[in-house]
Amino acid sequence: MTTKTVNFTVHHVARIEGHGNIIVNAKDGKIEEVKWEVPESPRFFESMLRGLSYSDVNFVAPRICGICAVAHATASIEATEAALGVKLTEQGALIRELLFDAETVTSHVLHTYFLVAPDFLGVGSVIPLAATHTDVVLRALRMKKFANNWADMLCGRKTHPISMVAGGFVKWPEIEQLKSLKEALEGQYMQDLDITVDLFKTLKFPDFTRETEYIALFRPDKYSFIGGAIGSTDCKPMPINDYLKVTNEFCVPWSTAKFTKHLRDSYQVGALARFNINHDKLHPKAKKVAQIFGLKAPCYNPYFISVAQLVETVHAVENSIMILDKLLTKGIKQEKPEVKVKAGRGVGAVEAPRGILFHDYTFDDDGKCIAANIIIPTNENHNSIQHDFEKLLPEIIDKPQDQIKLAMEMLVRAYDPCVSCSTHMLEVKFK
Amino acid sequence: MKPRVAFFDFTGCEGCQLEVLNFNLEIVDLITAVDIVEFREASSDHSDNYDIAFIEGSITQEKDIARIQDIRSKAKVLIALGACACTGGVNSLKNYYPMEENLKLVYGENAKWYKTIPTRPVHGVVPVEFFLHGCPPNRVEVVRLIKCLLTGKKFEQCPNPVCVECKLAENICAFERGEFCLGPVTRGGCNAVCVTAGRKCWGCRSLVDEPNTNSQKDLLAKYGLTVGDVLKQFRIFNGTLEVAKS
Numbered sequence: 303m304t305t306k307t308v309n310f311t312v313h314h315v316a317r318i319e320g321h322g323n324i325i326v327n328a329k330d331g332k333i334e335e336v337k338w339e340v341p342e343s344p345r346f347f348e349s350m351l352r353g354l355s356y357s358d359v360n361f362v363a364p365r366i367c368g369i370c371a372v373a374h375a376t377a378s379i380e381a382t383e384a385a386l387g388v389k390l391t392e393q394g395a396l397i398r399e400l401l402f403d404a405e406t407v408t409s410h411v412l413h414t415y416f417l418v419a420p421d422f423l424g425v426g427s428v429i430p431l432a433a434t435h436t437d438v439v440l441r442a443l444r445m446k447k448f449a450n451n452w453a454d455m456l457c458g459r460k461t462h463p464i465s466m467v468a469g470g471f472v473k474w475p476e477i478e479q480l481k482s483l484k485e486a487l488e489g490q491y492m493q494d495l496d497i498t499v500d501l502f503k504t505l506k507f508p509d510f511t512r513e514t515e516y517i518a519l520f521r522p523d524k525y526s527f528i529g530g531a532i533g534s535t536d537c538k539p540m541p542i543n544d545y546l547k548v549t550n551e552f553c554v555p556w557s558t559a560k561f562t563k564h565l566r567d568s569y570q571v572g573a574l575a576r577f578n579i580n581h582d583k584l585h586p587k588a589k590k591v592a593q594i595f596g597l598k599a600p601c602y603n604p605y606f607i608s609v610a611q612l613v614e615t616v617h618a619v620e621n622s623i624m625i626l627d628k629l630l631t632k633g634i635k636q637e638k639p640e641v642k643v644k645a646g647r648g649v650g651a652v653e654a655p656r657g658i659l660f661h662d663y664t665f666d667d668d669g670k671c672i673a674a675n676i677i678i679p680t681n682e683n684h685n686s687i688q689h690d691f692e693k694l695l696p697e698i699i700d701k702p703q704d705q706i707k708l709a710m711e712m713l714v715r716a717y718d719p720c721v722s723c724s725t726h727m728l729e730v731k732f733k
Numbered sequence: 734m735k736p737r738v739a740f741f742d743f744t745g746c747e748g749c750q751l752e753v754l755n756f757n758l759e760i761v762d763l764i765t766a767v768d769i770v771e772f773r774e775a776s777s778d779h780s781d782n783y784d785i786a787f788i789e790g791s792i793t794q795e796k797d798i799a800r801i802q803d804i805r806s807k808a809k810v811l812i813a814l815g816a817c818a819c820t821g822g823v824n825s826l827k828n829y830y831p832m833e834e835n836l837k838l839v840y841g842e843n844a845k846w847y848k849t850i851p852t853r854p855v856h857g858v859v860p861v862e863f864f865l866h867g868c869p870p871n872r873v874e875v876v877r878l879i880k881c882l883l884t885g886k887k888f889e890q891c892p893n894p895v896c897v898e899c900k901l902a903e904n905i906c907a908f909e910r911g912e913f914c915l916g917p918v919t920r921g922g923c924n925a926v927c928v929t930a931g932r933k934c935w936g937c938r939s940l941v942d943e944p945n946t947n948s949q950k951d952l953l954a955k956y957g958l959t960v961g962d963v964l965k966q967f968r969i970f971n972g973t974l975e976v977a978k979s
Contacts, residue, residue, distance in 0.1 A: 321742075343744040343794045344849055349835040350826035354969070361935065362969060365823045365868065368748020416754070427772070429764060450755055458930025461748040461755075461869050465930040472931035553843035 306331050308703055315714050322719060324691075324710050328699060336695045338688045338714070340557040351663075351674040356382050356643070357467065359663065359671050364462045366676065369412070372405035372453060373654035375463040376528060377661040382468045384648025385665050388641050393634065394470030397456060400625045401466065402527050402652070403618040404453035408446060408460065409655035410573070410611040410618075413718045414502065415442035418608045421712050422505040438501065445494050448486065455479055469639030477634055484626040487619050495616055499591055502612055508709060511602040512693045514686060515566045516575035517548065519653050525576070525583040525617060527653040533579045535600065536565045542651045545660045549677050561685040562677070568685035571657025572717065573610035574601060585624075588617035604690055607716045611655075643669035654679050656718050680719045687717055736882070739771035739783035740814075741804055743790030743797055744824055744852070749815035750789055752869045763876070766883055785810045785882060788861075791817040791824045792853040805859040810882065813855045814875070816868035816937050816970050823868070824852040825972025854973055863888060868937035868970060871923050891922030894941045895934045899925035907933040908956055915966060917952060918944035937970040 308328040314321050321342050327335035347366055351359050363378040364371035376398060383390060390398070415438075416428045425431060432439045450460050455475055458464030465473040519526040520533025531539035532548050540548060551560040563569065577584075577592070581599040584592065592598070592613045597606060647664040657679030664673040690713055698706055740750055750772070770780035786808035792801060805811055816822035827835050828851045836844035855861050865875055874891075881888040895916035899906075907914035907928050915936035916928060927934055953959065968977045 343797070344836075344839065344847060345744065345824065346827045346835040346839055346849070349830055349838045350823065352830075358935075358969060361932075362823050362826075365746050365748070368746040368751045368869070371746070371748065412754075429769060429772075432764060447755070458932075459869075459926060461751055464927050464932050467932075553840055553846065555843075555846045558847055 306699060308699065308706060310703060310707060312707060312711060315711055322714060324707075324714065326695065326706070326710070328695075331699060333695055333699065336691045337556060338684060338691055340559040340684060342558050344558045347676060348674045351671050354671050356386065356641075356663075356665055356669045356671065359674070360466075360468065361462075363661065363676070366678070368461050369409055370405065370654045370656065370659075371462045372401060372457065372460060372466075373652055373659055374661070375457070375466055376402060376405075377650040377652045377654075377659050378663075379466060379468050380529065380650025380652065381648045381661040381663050382650070382665075384650060385646040385663055386468065386641055386644060386648070386669070387646070388469045388639075391470060391637055393474075393629070393632070393637060394639070396625050396629055397471060397474070398466070399528060400622055400629075401453055401456040401463075403622045403625075404449050404456065404460070406527065406618045406655055407615050408449040408453060409718075410615045411442065411445045411449060413655070414498075414608050414611055414615075415446075417715055417718070418712075419502075419505075421708065421715065441494055441497065445491070445498070448491060452483060455483070467639050468641050470637055472639065474634050474636060477630065480626055480629055480634075484623060484630065487623050487626070491619060495619065499594060499612060499616075502609070503594060507603070507605045507609065508712065509603070510605060510690075510694055510697065510713075512604070512690055513600075513602045514689070515564055515569040516578045516600070517564065517569050517571050517682070518576040518579045518658055519651060520579055523583075525580040525585075525621075529651065532651070532658070534564065534569075535575075535578055542660075543649050545649060545651065545662070545677065549660070549682065551677065551681070557684065559678075559681050559684055561688075562682045563685055568689045569682065570604070570686040571679045571682045572607055573614050573655070574604065574607045575657060576653060577601070577610040577613065584613065585617050585620035587620055588613050591616050604686075604713060605716050607718065611718070641669075643667070647673075656680055657682060680717075683717050683719065687714060687719075735766065735768045736785055737770045737780070737783040738767045738785045738787070739769075739780070739804075739808070740787045740789065741771065743788065743801070743818070743855075744793040745790030745815065745817040745822065747789065748869045749818075749865075752815075752872055753787075753875065755872065763879060767879070781807060783808060785812065787812045787814045788818045788855050789814045791821045792855065792858050793824055793827075793849060793851075795848060795850055798858055801855060801858050810862050811855070811859065812863045812865060812878070813861045814865050815870045816866065816939070818855045819864045819866050820939050820971045821852040821854045821857075821973035822937070822970055826968065828852055828972055829968070852973065857973065864890070866890075866920055866938040867923055874922050890942070891920055892942065893921045894944065895919045895921045895923065895925050895928070895938070897921055898923070899928045899934075902929050904928045908952060913956070913958060913962065913966060915963070917949045918946065918963075935969055936967050939971055940967075940974065940976070 312324040323339040325337040360378045364375040366374050453460035457466045516535040519530045520539045521530035533539045549562045578599045595609045645667045649662045660677040662675040813819045878888050898921045912933035914933035916934035919936045920938040920941040971977050
């Protein structure tokens with residue numbers, strides 16, 4: 303029986319995108335309070351988008367998040383296309399997917415190398431690693447820069463996208479650019495990924511599990527990042543238009559970000575949720591990487607979200623090579639996106655790097671936005687983080703305070719929260 | 734001694750800090766020339782001792798005011814990084830609705846739990862030495878400012894409107910494509926990236942110092958548009974500017 307008293311607050315947890323606090327208060331070994339608090343300043347995008355034309359909405363909405371701007375742009379455009387009845391051509395769909403793969407890769411590389419790896423190497427950031435692990439840092443920077451350029455080439459600029467619009471793109475890549483992208487992905491990038499897998503293989507992930515409901519986009523034919531149905535480990539797939547029945551957002555007074563729940567107390571979204579639901583549709587090399595890490599569905603260890611991200615990075619590169627093969631065979635046509643404005647409502651759903659993301663817009667006859675609702679993956683995970691905390695803390699309460707702190711911060715970071723989306727995150731308060 | 738540099742974020746998307754991380758190989762050189770003592774998005778190291786503070790995001794909460802004043806009191810040089818810090822950016826769109834309405838729309842019956850104030854740029858609260866405009870800011874310009882600070886050279890904003898850079902890029906004029914472009918009155922320095930990528934200028938780098946309003950009026954007349962149309966469009970990134978409020 304422990305008699306330990308632990309009080310701490312991690313104020314503004316670092317190496318996450320946005321602000322969040324961890325509050326722990328335990329007296330004589332009894333946990334009085336453990337809380338995941340999100341004090342990020344509210345943004346009010348749902349209010350601000352009102353009155354803007356549909357194309358301005360698509361340009362402004364990605365400003366919700368600098369890291370997953372392409373995911374927001376894609377969800378925004380998908381919602382707009384659904385509302386206005388715009389059909390995307392095959393070429394448009396392929397380039398959109400190729401761009402989305404670049405988004406997944408950049409974000410996952412940033413997260414695993416820059417935000418997660420320092421914990422395992424015992425440093426506060428990637429900066430001191432530049433001196434001690436120069437090759438690792440240079441490889442991480444190279445991999446990130448490459449994926450960034452890959453996205454820039456397709457949408458004008460990754461943060462924030464320019465040339466992607468409802469109905470396709472206003473500027474299409476040159477065949478030569480696609481050829482050299484394919485060559486680089488098959489060559490240097492795959493090599494760098496192999497070395498990355500070898501590096502992360504040596505890291506020991508904390509042993510913790512909590513079974514919960516996992517939610518991600520589902521399509522019978524592929525590991526879906528754009529569109530499909532809403533899949534769950536607890537029930538049959540549900541139509542995207544019914545997203546509100548899945549998310550059930552609610553407010554808690556200590557957080558400016560909203561919480562969500564579906565069939566259980568909380569649900570998890572993101573790379574591990576996608577893996578648990580869609581693992582059988584991974585490309586061959588990604589499947590192999592999952593095996594190397596011993597990642598098997600269903601996996602209930604949230605620290606393994608980072609491993610699932612690595613698996614997805616490999617999958618996205620394999621997927622892009624397949625898309626590039628198709629594009630190079632068919633050639634690029636100078637299609638002009640066409641949109642006819644009409645009143646209507648539409649929902650778009652994508653798998654942002656951090657999980658399922660919904661944009662829902664209503665437009666008037668002139669194509670001006672009259673209502674908007676946006677549900678962000680990080681918000682969907684807040685409740686899951688809170689429930690993980692409640693299970694994790696009693697299991698580690700006998701450890702020294704700095705180890706408890708680190709385990710909890712690492713857990714939050716594993717979720718890769720993107721709080722400026724949800725609104726910001728991470729301070730740990732040990733009171 | 735190397736200058737100590739800190740990054741702080743207020744209300745925004747953190748894309749500006751990401752642009753700094755995206756210097757990639759250049760950032761390794763920069764890191765060796767300065768001491769980065771605070772960069773929460775990328776580092777858990779923390780310090781109150783800094784010379785140069787980069788501020789990302791706008792002031793949108795009461796508690797932001799004391800925080801930015803505190804940072805100002807510690808920093809020798811304060812830099813507004815990106816549109817949200819420089820002009821309020823897209824955050825100012827909320828100023829066109831009553832705050833209660835914004836809260837009610839997003840939080841419903843729980844609106845009373847939360848607070849918000851009208852968006853202000855950083856210089857709306859404390860003095861700012863340098864502005865790095867844009868959503869996101871231009872990487873080359875950010876590096877140029879840091880180099881100027883390190884070498885004691887004078888940093889100057891791009892004096893031309895976006896139009897000049899757009900012509901150098903040999904783009905077809907966005908107006909010719911039927912778009913309504915703010916390039917003629919917006920500060921350049923972005924290489925007209927949005928028009929080059931096939932769209933138009935949304936004015937994210939704010940008004941150029943001496944906008945050629947007459948030429949803009951002629952253009953508007955030519956394409957059947959009004960000054961009101963322009964101002965409304967300027968609101969997207971510059972809602973706190975007087976010209977956008979009418």
